[in-house]
Amino acid sequence: MGKPTGFLEFERELPKKRAVEERINDYKEIETAPTDAHSKQQSARCMDCGIPFCHNGCPLGNIIPEFNDAVYDSNWGLAYEILSSTNNFPEFTGRICPAPCEASCVLGINKPPVAIEYIEKAIIEKAFELNLVKPRIPKHRTGKKVAVVGSGPAGLAAASQLNQAGHTVVLLERADRMGGLLRYGIPDFKLDKYVIDRRLEVMRQEGIEFRTSVNVGVDIKASELQDDFDAVVLTMGSTVPRDVKIEGRHFKGIHFAMEFLSQQNKRVAGIDTVVDHRGAKYSNGDLLATGKNVVVIGGGDTGSDCVGTSGRHGAKSITQIELMPIPPKERDSSTPWPNWPMMLRTSTSHEEGCDRHWSINTKEFIGDENGHLKAIKIVDLDWQKDPENGRMQMKEVAGSERTIPCELALFAAGFLHPQQEGLLTDLGVEFDERGNIKSHGYQSTTNEKIFAAGDCRRGQSLVVWAISEGREAARAVDEFLMGESFLEAKAVSMLNPSFAHV
Numbered sequence: 001m002g003k004p005t006g007f008l009e010f011e012r013e014l015p016k017k018r019a020v021e022e023r024i025n026d027y028k029e030i031e032t033a034p035t036d037a038h039s040k041q042q043s044a045r046c047m048d049c050g051i052p053f054c055h056n057g058c059p060l061g062n063i064i065p066e067f068n069d070a071v072y073d074s075n076w077g078l079a080y081e082i083l084s085s086t087n088n089f090p091e092f093t094g095r096i097c098p099a100p101c102e103a104s105c106v107l108g109i110n111k112p113p114v115a116i117e118y119i120e121k122a123i124i125e126k127a128f129e130l131n132l133v134k135p136r137i138p139k140h141r142t143g144k145k146v147a148v149v150g151s152g153p154a155g156l157a158a159a160s161q162l163n164q165a166g167h168t169v170v171l172l173e174r175a176d177r178m179g180g181l182l183r184y185g186i187p188d189f190k191l192d193k194y195v196i197d198r199r200l201e202v203m204r205q206e207g208i209e210f211r212t213s214v215n216v217g218v219d220i221k222a223s224e225l226q227d228d229f230d231a232v233v234l235t236m237g238s239t240v241p242r243d244v245k246i247e248g249r250h251f252k253g254i255h256f257a258m259e260f261l262s263q264q265n266k267r268v269a270g271i272d273t274v275v276d277h278r279g280a281k282y283s284n285g286d287l288l289a290t291g292k293n294v295v296v297i298g299g300g301d302t303g304s305d306c307v308g309t310s311g312r313h314g315a316k317s318i319t320q321i322e323l324m325p326i327p328p329k330e331r332d333s334s335t336p337w338p339n340w341p342m343m344l345r346t347s348t349s350h351e352e353g354c355d356r357h358w359s360i361n362t363k364e365f366i367g368d369e370n371g372h373l374k375a376i377k378i379v380d381l382d383w384q385k386d387p388e389n390g391r392m393q394m395k396e397v398a399g400s401e402r403t404i405p406c407e408l409a410l411f412a413a414g415f416l417h418p419q420q421e422g423l424l425t426d427l428g429v430e431f432d433e434r435g436n437i438k439s440h441g442y443q444s445t446t447n448e449k450i451f452a453a454g455d456c457r458r459g460q461s462l463v464v465w466a467i468s469e470g471r472e473a474a475r476a477v478d479e480f481l482m483g484e485s486f487l488e489a490k491a492v493s494m495l496n497p498s499f500a501h502v
């Protein structure tokens with residue numbers, strides 16, 4: 001334990017954010033960089049609990065009290081070794097994870113929890129600064145070839161682990177750059193894309209082969225994939241968006257959130273031509289919120305990213321509507337500590353300005369004579385528990401129907417499942433009741449060479465879960481190919497106590 005009285009002396013303090021007036025004029029990251037003194041002070045709040053619930057709350061099983069202790073000692077080398085033993089990409093989770101570890105931190109019972117996510121970011125940024133993040137080139141190659149399809153966090157983690165096990169890994173991606181939703185979903189103001197490129201360079205030096213603009217199932221047939229590789233890991237994400245099929249859906253100005261967000265990320269990257277997943281090419285730059293009344297339909301992370309992006313475009317007004325009732329402001333008794341609390345969350349994009357409304361249903365899109373969207377008809381909902389089955393039921397509130405002006409409507413109502421037709425049906429994989437890839441553990445139920453991880457297996461989720469799934473799937477593949485695996489299982493530390501004090 002770094003400082004026994006740390007949690008009594010210091011308050012939880014998160015990194016400073018750039019002022020709203022400044023940051024809405026650009027797409028640079030909102031949080032300022034960690035400082036050594038601040039990281040040390042925040043790590044001093046950790047109580048090194050006998051039973052560290054934080055460790056259990058993290059889907060990766062990050063060994064949190066130990067790295068907090070190392071940061072307090074300014075032993076960045078040890079802190080980095082501990083952190084990287086369970087997490088391949090702390091630079092992603094340290095920026096955009098909702099931090100379930102913090103929700104289960106013991107200090108959180110009666111005080112604000114330890115700022116674990118911030119400390120994680122401080123460790124990995126320091127490790128890059130001190131040149132501790134070196135390519136780990138495997139000493140032996142097994143001669144086995146593995147294809148990983150999809151380069152989001154699940155695919156990157158699986159590729160990284162399989163390469164460490166000595167297999168020859170080819171990572172196939174249909175977009176023009178690697179990274180999945182990290183690259184073309186999550187806005188630059190949350191995750192600057194140099195952070196992905198910096199990691200890709202390390203992985204390239206480790207020997208992983210990256211192939212972009214390859215639509216697997218079309219450019220490489222399912223049969224070729226199976227013939228050319230000893231195992232295949234499907235990490236294709238959950239890419240089919242939930243639609244709202246109501247009257248007026250055909251008007252111009254109604255888009256899925258991902259069209260809007262990925263165009264903006266490409267604009268920031270200076271890419272002029274967009275090639276969508278069907279191979280259609282169009283010029284970037286036409287989908288802008290500038291001067292428009294924007295309505296974002298859906299209250300989650302994706303919706304919040306649309307809010308932040310619309311604000312940066314200079315929208316006339318931004319309204320976010322959500323079907324479900326407003327969550328409680330504080331942790332509710334239905335999700336007591338150490339569970340992930342169902343409660344109202346206000347993102348940095350919301351701080352920048354937006355009207356938020358809950359218990360609202362979208363009834364109709366209204367267009368003008370040129371076929372352009374001009375308004376949305378909405379209605380208030382009353383949610384009540386059904387006394388018979390305890391489930392929440394919604395009822396429209398009589399007389400609450402109204403129209404709000406809207407020239408740009410963005411659907412951020414979630415994703416259903418991976419694209420099934422094409423590669424997945426050609427491979428003959430089974431689907432579960434939600435339409436995701438069905439597996440025993442991580443191995444497909446129909447073909448022992450095929451494995452799956454991330455959103456295409458568990459349904460839309462979080463980056464931290466995608467990394468965890470990618471690591472676990474890699475271990476399953478390694479066991480399948482070699483009969484055993486020395487890859488780290490969840491939460492098994494590979495600590496070397498003799499690691500140099502940096």
Ligand SMILES: Cc1cc2nc3c(=O)[nH]c(=O)nc-3n(C[C@H](O)[C@H](O)[C@H](O)COP(=O)(O)OP(=O)(O)OC[C@H]3O[C@@H](n4cnc5c(N)ncnc54)[C@H](O)[C@@H]3O)c2cc1C
Binds near residue numbers: 186235
């Ligand atoms: C807008 C948005 C914001 C989000 N913000 C957060 C956040 O702040 N924090 C958080 O933790 N999570 C967030 N998430 C969720 C998170 O991004 C996902 O859970 C995570 O990226 C899933 O990782 P994955 O590797 O399974 O799939 P993805 O990241 O979706 O990657 C799948 C990749 O597979 C490729 N692919 C698909 N089919 C093929 C094919 N046939 N051939 C070749 N390549 C193919 C796709 O092009 C894509 O690059 C957000 C999601 C969205 C949409």
Ligand code: SF4
Binds near residue numbers: 046054106107
């Ligand atoms: S639960 Fe919180 S206080 Fe306890 S070890 Fe984990 S981070 Fe430290």
